[in-house]
Amino acid sequence: MASISDMDMAPPTAKDIAVGAVFAGSPSDYFALLKPRVMSLVCFTAMVGTVLSPGSVHPVLAVTALLCIAVGAGAAGAINMWFDSDIDGLMARTRGRPIPAGRIEPGAALGFGVSLAVGSVILMGLALNLLAAGLLAFTILFYALVYTAWLKRRTPQNIVIGGAAGALPPVVGWAAVSGELSLLPLLLFAIIFLWTPPHFWALALYRRDDYERVGVPMLPVVSGDRVTRRQILFYSVGLVLASISPVVLGLAGWVHGVGAGVLGALFLWHAVRVWRGTGEAEARTLFGVSILYLFLLFVLLLADHAVMLAGWLGR
Amino acid sequence: MTELDKSRRRQRARNLAVGLALAGLVVLFYLITIAKLGTTP
Numbered sequence: 001m002a003s004i005s006d007m008d009m010a011p012p013t014a015k016d017i018a019v020g021a022v023f024a025g026s027p028s029d030y031f032a033l034l035k036p037r038v039m040s041l042v043c044f045t046a047m048v049g050t051v052l053s054p055g056s057v058h059p060v061l062a063v064t065a066l067l068c069i070a071v072g073a074g075a076a077g078a079i080n081m082w083f084d085s086d087i088d089g090l091m092a093r094t095r096g097r098p099i100p101a102g103r104i105e106p107g108a109a110l111g112f113g114v115s116l117a118v119g120s121v122i123l124m125g126l127a128l129n130l131l132a133a134g135l136l137a138f139t140i141l142f143y144a145l146v147y148t149a150w151l152k153r154r155t156p157q158n159i160v161i162g163g164a165a166g167a168l169p170p171v172v173g174w175a176a177v178s179g180e181l182s183l184l185p186l187l188l189f190a191i192i193f194l195w196t197p198p199h200f201w202a203l204a205l206y207r208r209d210d211y212e213r214v215g216v217p218m219l220p221v222v223s224g225d226r227v228t229r230r231q232i233l234f235y236s237v238g239l240v241l242a243s244i245s246p247v248v249l250g251l252a253g254w255v256h257g258v259g260a261g262v263l264g265a266l267f268l269w270h271a272v273r274v275w276r277g278t279g280e281a282e283a284r285t286l287f288g289v290s291i292l293y294l295f296l297l298f299v300l301l302l303a304d305h306a307v308m309l310a311g312w313l314g315r
Numbered sequence: 316m317t318e319l320d321k322s323r324r325r326q327r328a329r330n331l332a333v334g335l336a337l338a339g340l341v342v343l344f345y346l347i348t349i350a351k352l353g354t355t356p
Contacts (some may be wrong), residue, residue, distance in 0.1 A: 024322060024325065025325065025329075026325045026328050026329070027328050027329055027331075027332035030329075030332075058350035058351075058353065059350075060346045060347060060349070060350040061347065061350050061351070064343065064347055067343075126347075127347050127351070
């Protein structure tokens, strides 16, 4: 009878080699397919949606909802990486991704993404409710089909319209807890929707060469720097107005109002610097600031909610 | 370490990751069941 040591030293069969080639990636490579940094911001905004939502669910179900949203977002990211693997290999920012770097076969990435997408939506429906599951499915399909497969390579409005996918997680989180929608989750959607263009156009300003090389019609490539810088400013004004709308409409308190005002002023200052500037430095700074801005804005929503719950201060 | 050794090492790592994920799902499904039974009127 063959011993374990004999099996370890046996020469590889054709099946060994074929399986090893198709599934060559390590667990960390598969995790990288999910775009973990995007997934973490998605999960955080979704968490805020679940906390702000009226009603309550068992903590296990709340954690399940966040897990489903995070995995669903990651699945959409994996499908995006599968579709864009051809251009990812030609761009400096993305050529190290698992598929263009040859660590994972495209088909394996697609199967991984689709499996996670289907599983997360089913689990959301079984554990929470059909509204949340439907919204999650819509989010994944919108990102994978509408943005990635359709808009990204066809129009400079790609990230404007496609940004809806990134704006939906707090809405899904809200729906998971309450089973319905109302004005506040739609305002959260609007905030992220209006945040997306200045965020990605700031990136595109200093990565213009990459996008031009692969033919992705980002706004700086199609319309030039000046138009892009002006549009960044316009959307930044809209974003700041949206960010204070919860207070104006009586859906949030002064903690959020004051904080959103201060953050908005800082964001606008950086947007004006981009508008008035010509170099890459201001755009790089705005890109970094935009991530911190969104995170802090949603932290303020949580803080405001906590204050109101504690009853320390009224609206 | 040969390429085949590296490939098998990655395969073992993937097997472990899949096993842990499946075990985690079993625990999650159990907890979800308890939670939903507890909230059912």
